[in-house]
Amino acid sequence: MTSAVEMTGPGEGHWLCPPGFVQGRVNGSLAYYREDVTPQQLETLLAHDAETLKETPKVQVRAVEHWIIKHRRSGRGRAILSPGQTRQRHRCAWQAGHYLRAHGIRVPEPLAYVERSFAGAITGSWHIFQNLLHCRDVESYVSGMIERGVDGLSLEVFLQHLAESLQAVEACGAYHGDLSGKNIYTRDGVRFFLIDLDAVQLNVPHDEERRLKNHVQLYDSFCDALSDVLLVPFLESLLPESWELRTWMPRVRVEQKKRRERVEAHWAKHGYPEHINPLREYRMHS
Missing domain, CATH: 3.30.200 (Phosphorylase Kinase; domain 1)
Structure with a gap:
């Protein structure tokens, strides 16, 4: 916590x-x-x-x-x-x-x-x-892990390391407004880099609205390929101790669906980007 x-x-x-x-x-x-x-x-x-x-x-x-x-x-x-x-x-x-x-x-x-x-x-x-030449965004990194056939424990350890890095960001008084997996890079699954620093604010509280936004972004990045068995403990570790997970996760799921609908409607109208989260493929073929 x-x-x-x-x-x-x-x-x-x-x-x-x-x-x-x-x-x-x-x-x-x-x-x-x-x-x-x-x-x-x-x-x-x-x-x-x-x-x-x-x-x-x-x-x-x-x-x-x-x-x-x-x-x-x-x-x-x-x-x-x-x-x-x-x-x-x-x-x-x-x-x-x-x-x-x-x-x-x-x-x-x-x-x-x-x-x-x-x-x-x-x-x-x-x-x-x-230029982070030898790193990949965490969406692509997890996709590679799955392709290599890693087990659930390896994915859990990866998410634990990621959570520790994100906890450190909050602990230093910074807030990243676009915490999608495409803006988090890693080379080894242990050490992580933040990019798109235009979205960073300093000396702002991680209030309910900002925290929900970040959790929706993170959940949307991984939920096509990783189950809630992995993602719920991951997001729980990013919540203050006094917050109730039982009521929090339904809000995250609802907002994630709305986010996905908005993004796909935008793509349908303006064209699809060159790079799309590779983890989306797992839901398409599941």
């Missing part, structure tokens, strides 16, 4: 440029980067002909060997009208990553953060961090 704690420690500015990082200029823009790299090296990296992994009107994600470059754009009008919100949106993943690392939570290693501004408002940013 988990228990809530209050976050203490350095303020927001500390996580923008923590020890081991320096402030400078890259391509004329404000930048924070690891002290063992130079602005010239970062400019070369940003100009590199990279593989595009994802692109939307506001975000482009590229891979350059063992680094990921996430470029976020904001329209000038919105940036000027809401400079605080825009600044928070751009800097969130960079600052959250440093905060989590300082508290022993594994995230992709940060290299640099560069932000472009206009009239004092951020209109674009580049977040450069480690």
Whole structure:
């Protein structure tokens, strides 16, 4: 069982440029980067002909060997009208990553953060961090375990290790708003990395609404292939001791079905994504 704690420690500015990082200029823009790299090296990296992994009107994600470059754009009008919100949106993943690392939570290693501004408002940013080349998201990892024919005990141990990692996130005062299996990576099933750090909030309580959202996301990731014999104890370990599991799990199941219906309706209307949770195949053929 988990228990809530209050976050203490350095303020927001500390996580923008923590020890081991320096402030400078890259391509004329404000930048924070690891002290063992130079602005010239970062400019070369940003100009590199990279593989595009994802692109939307506001975000482009590229891979350059063992680094990921996430470029976020904001329209000038919105940036000027809401400079605080825009600044928070751009800097969130960079600052959250440093905060989590300082508290022993594994995230992709940060290299640099560069932000472009206009009239004092951020209109674009580049977040450069480690490419987890030898890891897989936990949905794919569990799919591989099942394909190898592992027994129920091995899956139970895997979920225990995953629960311990997630308990540590809550214990340090952080909340991840999209805790689907696609955003949790592992190499060995023992140590786990969180990605999509734009969804992380600091110093917020894991209240009922946020906890239910996370449990629905986790349950939806695994329920096609893993039974409640495994998943109920897993989610129970992520509940405060005073919470009643008997009434909690029916809520998780109901909300998971609603979530699945919304997602599939969106796919039917806008097209299916390139990568779909491989564990869904087990329900289709069961």
